[in-house]
Amino acid sequence: MPTTSSTNFLAILNLLTFALSIPILSTGIYLAAHAITECEKFLQTPLIAIGILLMLTSLVGFVGASSKNVFLLWVYLFATFLLILAALTFTIFAFVVTNKGAGETVSGARFMEFRLGNYSHWLQNRVGNAKNWKKIKSCLQDSKVCNSLQNDNTTNKDEFLSKNLSPIQSGCCKPPTECGFIYRNPTVWDKPAGFSTSNSDCNAWQNDASILCYECQSCKAGVTENLKADWKKVAIINIVFLALLIIVYAIGCRAFSNIQEDRFYN
Structure with a gap:
């Protein structure tokens, strides 16, 4: 994949991710300001954390890909790698803790x-x-x-x-x-x-x-049975998310490699 194509594609992916983080973060902030029940309060912290993490990571990736900045792309790839590890760890853990128990x-x-x-x-x-x-x-x-x-x-x-x-x-x-x-x-x-x-x-x-x-x-x-069922659903969704992260990471690595090659030969 040519340098321009890979970086442009990476920039578009991160722009979409950034757009996705806005409603997630907004919902978390809204719950923090207006939460009344314990259910709502329980949701606010993970929503805010996920929203901020997605926003920062996608912003770094977008700027790095758009400007072909090697340092920013390196930071982005490192952060994405940590996300992949976290998603993989959570998926394995979710299946382990929900393996036991039945009505x-x-x-x-x-x-x-x-x-x-x-x-x-x-x-x-x-x-x-x-x-x-x-x-x-x-x-x-x-x-x-x-x-x-x-x-x-x-x-x-x-x-x-x-x-x-x-x-x-x-x-x-x-x-x-x-x-x-x-x-x-x-x-x-x-x-x-x-x-x-x-x-x-x-x-x-x-x-x-x-x-x-x-x-x-x-x-x-x-x-607990209800929690177990929910965790299994989340684990399955997480597998899809993990696959998408790996694809984005691969594209990011390709873009990073292409930029370095261009700088080496120019």
């Missing part, structure tokens, strides 16, 4: 139930940490994940068991099936007379809409 079938039910101990120790520690769980629980309450069940008019337990609940609804909005509670409606379950159990989740369950099973291990497991 358990419930007799006569369409939905599954989940146990925190079935997942990788890293995910267990991240979700189970008291400080993290306080934020996650606040996020669950703010997003009203149990509202659809609270407004459900299902009249009997058999009908309820036929519902296709999400992992979070299964773990946080109802007590575990093994508790044997008496069904009144999807989010109201009565403890039988003389009820006694060693299962901490059964003791933690409350019919109060603001409590339900948000302090249950089953709720943490439901969140």
Whole structure:
């Protein structure tokens, strides 16, 4: 690829990347200024970091390619190489930590139930940490994940068991099936007379809409299952991103090499 073609192509790619970084950074800044819920606050920091990183890297790449500046292109290639390493490391890590864990079938039910101990120790520690769980629980309450069940008019337990609940609804909005509670409606379950159990989740369950099973291990497991699924999706997207980074890096290396050759022969 001729020097002009490779540098122009690299400049266009980085211009597109720079344009992409603007809405990402703007969203992060907006959330930082207007965030109310823990969900929104949780997103602001990574969005701002990604936006700034993309903006700076693409700016250096664009200026370096446009001006055929060897030093700037070297800085750009070094930064892109670090991004490739980071993306590769994250992808491998994501697949490793999401390799364990699966739902358990419930007799006569369409939905599954989940146990925190079935997942990788890293995910267990991240979700189970008291400080993290306080934020996650606040996020669950703010997003009203149990509202659809609270407004459900299902009249009997058999009908309820036929519902296709999400992992979070299964773990946080109802007590575990093994508790044997008496069904009144999807989010109201009565403890039988003389009820006694060693299962901490059964003791933690409350019919109060603001409590339900948000302090249950089953709720943490439901969140972990959801997190595991999300991480797998992100890992797959990251593979595509990694492939694009490698292509851009290869083009950048070619442009860098061409510029050096031109300077050597001129």
